[in-house]
Amino acid sequence: MILAGVPDIRFVQLSPAALSALIAGDLAAASAAAGAPLSRYLVDEAWLWRVRLAEIEQDPAAAEWIARAAVAEPEGVTVGHGGFHGPPDENGVVEVAYSVAPEHRRKGYAKAMLRSLLERADADPRVTAVRASIRPDNVGSRATIAGFGFRKIGEQWDPEDGLEDVFMRLKKHSQRSSWTTKGR
DSSP: OOOOOOEEEEEEOHHHHHHHHHTTTHHHHHHHHSSOOOOOOHHHHHHHHHHHHHHHOOOOOGGGTTTTEEEEEEETTEEEEEEEEOOOOOTSSSEEEEEEEGGGTTTSHHHHHOOOOOOHHHHHHTTEEEEEEEEETTTHHHHTTTTOOOOOEEEEETTTTTTEEEEEOOOOOOOOBBOOSSSS
């Protein structure tokens, strides 16, 4: 689904080598390992890459779902990161996660990331639905998911973020996906 005025996003998988370089603060090595020019924002997210690297070490199949750089096309600029919290659960549900670097916010990249992530989920036969957990005061994220078919199904307490509203979107059928399994 192409949305008018929404940029195109390509996700580039971050390998354990790229994640380790990001954690170490070595942007050049991380970019080389990813095969794409990464950004300082990804280095600043080292806490997340520690979590994702541990998840991949525990379950190598998780790499298919998590830890990706979001590259705006055709510019080839890394504007943030996105993916899922992990592979589909026993019910086929995946939880979407994305973040846009401050200097790229309010330009449509979050919607573009979400669109691409939903296309990825819709293309996988193991997925039945996509979750999103958003704090009640996060107006930007609430606006981002609007129009994508999410419905509030409840609330949860997150140790990091506090109270979150939980939204769910049932899988739709799709043939297009800009999700890549390797860097360029």
